[in-house]
Amino acid sequence: MGTSVTASSAQTDFSKRGLAQNIPGRQVDGMDVRAVKAAAEEAVAWCRSGKGPIHFGNADPIVIAATPM
């Protein structure tokens, strides 16, 4: 059961899937917990940046695409 991602997805770099909405993305080696953690810290910091009880609207969504490499 299952179909290869190259047979079912036109764009197989999933970190690019948010670019049309200006959502940044990056590829991470999903087999390396250190790489995922480092990317996650960066992404979470990006989401939290400049956000407070008064200033809504500064937190940006972000995409992380974790692919075994």
Next chain:
Amino acid sequence: MAVAQTKQTAQNTQGLLPAADMAANVTGTPEFNKRPGIPGATPMLLIRRFEEKAGQMYGMGLIGGFCHLYIGQEAVVVGMKLAIRDGDQMITGYRDHGHMLACGMDPKGVDGGTHRAARRLFQGQGRLDAHVFAGEEILRRARHRRRAGFAGHRARLRPIKYRGDNSVCLTYFGDGAANQGQVYESFNMAELWKLPVVYVIENNRLPPWALR
């Protein structure tokens, strides 16, 4: 910051990430020493052993329906979990045994959600029909279909934003779900409302339901 550069790139008209950026992302791996390494290795091992046993029980017919194993993807959920803090939230799809274990749920409870005999404990509810609460964190499972996760995450994210408690939401889905339309509705609204969400696309290169 690489993210800032990527954001800048995203706003360019070309709309493609430079290959150099991607290479830098992959090679710039920080080292673990023993102290942070053990918190990473322990849950990964737990997930692997749990899934091996779940696969065995599925093969023996003890688990009904589908059984979506997380073997090989352990580093994703564990790495993400190491980076978030109390109050942050996670929304998953159906391949989420690992997410529940990484959140600190009792493996017996996770197993109870999948095991046919123990399903009676849920008083007839389907195995995917549970909202799971683990400590201060909230993990929400998509209900049977991938798309439900996205409807749920919008409902979940609006309060986060208005509460202003600076928490973020991790939304996990796979490469199969990434080809569905709801994902892009969700992207649009998340960017429009500037919601604090990290989309984690777990690409295992083999979507179980492909276009036909």
